[in-house]
Amino acid sequence: MTVATDPIAELRSAVSRAALALRDGEPTGPEPTLERPPKAELGDYSSNAAMLLAAPLGENPRDVAARLSAELSEQLGPDTVDRIEVAGPGFVNLFLADPWYRRAMASLASAGETLGPIPVTSPERILVEFVSANPTGPLHVGGGRHAAYGDSLVRLLEAVGHEVQREFYVNDAGGQIGRFAASIAARMRGEEIPEDGYEGAYVAALGERIAAEGIDPTDLEAVGSRGIELILEGVRGTLDRFGVRFDNWFSERDLYSRGEVDAALAQLDQQGHTYRSDEALWLRTTTFGDDKDRVLIRANGEPTYLAADVAYHWDKLERGFERLVDILGADHHGYVARLHAAIAGLGADPERFEALIMRLVHIVESGERAQMSKRSGDFVALDELLDDIGVDATRWFMLWRSHDTTVDLDVELARRQSNDNPVYYVQYAHARIASILRKAAAEAGEVAVGAGVETSDTALEPTERELIKRLLEFPGEVREAAERRAPHRICTYATAVAADFHGFYRDCQVLGAEGEGVERSRLALALLTKRTIAGGLGLLGISAPERM
């Protein structure tokens, strides 16, 4: 197996070497950047190395840049660099030669289908817990955003080499379960829903079903358990349809039945972080930066949600996960500090715990925001949205914004199967390429990208160069998106790839292109683009259709 050199890394290290040479081998401060300049006239890649060196050398940045350029020209040679210019305050701008581009294509081709996302240096065993919606009602669109985000994040983390599991925490214990059972039982008996009960139409449907199964409405335990089971069946079905599969469904009840809550409390006690006051058992979370201490066992002897959650996270750590990622709704962000404190209190490194806060999704139709409240039953079910706009559009619109910002999902836009809909833009580029490749295959057999991409000596068009540079960004984008827990970056990137492809397609005839090896080279570029788009969409859990 041949390992093609990374063409970007090659340039980067040349810049570093040149910078080092100017300092007579004495190490400099920050690594110089190598980035795409804002405008094409400013070259293919550009470095701030001269500006960084100017201060320690005590020279004018532009003079340093001039020397750096000379050094770089010599190092890289005409086979890589066409010319180097100094611009602005002292940027060194590289204009690359076609042979470099052809080597870059060969490098992409040799990376194969995966296009070689850069692995992290220290892979971790990570548990990502997400959705974890209370099993008291169908999944709504907010849960759908959690699902899309969590799932895509896991795909990203796996792509860069982490070992990751998806987990759904089922809150099947506690007060809201009692209210849920009481609400179902009330419906079964034809009574009013109690105060603080669940009022959705699905509660009545559950009641009918449970009654038909012969369960006694006065047996709240049985009603609640069966209700949860039925809700979870539905939630599983919705998630399955959405393409989100969990490795593990973790039951809160099991924590109690296995004695893990007691064990976790004992551990906290042993570490000296608990105390009794006002009949309750408290956790001294203020030791670890929380603004007040928190109750673990109420005065009435009932454990709090926190007690179970401490046990749950203790369990995660015991299972050997090196990093615990919790995706939480914005309304739970106040909870993070105490959980952080609790993990520290158990004696674990709290840095291993990472809470990601998800903000809301608003469904917008005719300029109106639909409200979502599970208690009142007035919410938009994820299933409804999937019926309306489909899985791909739903995932796209839930992922294309940072998790840290509210999403307004305009269903009228998402519903359109037309050129206004940004979802299809990327998919269309993929389908268009597939169509070209089908035609090429029909005429001359399967298209291959391996050999031959380097041989043509016809000059590349500017849009071909743009596209190649864009494709080269893929591994870095994936790594960045994973590190920053930011799947939406992949949406942005995929859109850019599609735009660059359309530009290339506009300017460059592919099939029947004139010139020695030009058609072959362009077909290879089209195929590499197709792989990149499919790779990007795959990380988002969105299909890459051959036809639309």
Add this chain to the structure above:
RNA sequence: GCGCCUGUAGCUCAGUUGGAUAGAGCGUCGGUCUACGAAACCGAAGGUCACAGGUUCGAAUCCUGUCAGGCGCGCCA
């Protein structure tokens, strides 16, 4: 009151571990189908990057303060 988050084009948002003339989609206006998919492309209009200071060669990005909005501040989950 305290804490966290947010404030970028008409709308919804990218860009935020400091880089050059701040971008995309939608919306508006105008062009392009006799070559490989017009679900596309090209062009125009549209900005005090909330405001005020500061740090420096350079700030949407970092620091301080102010204003505005969201969320949280339970022996609920």
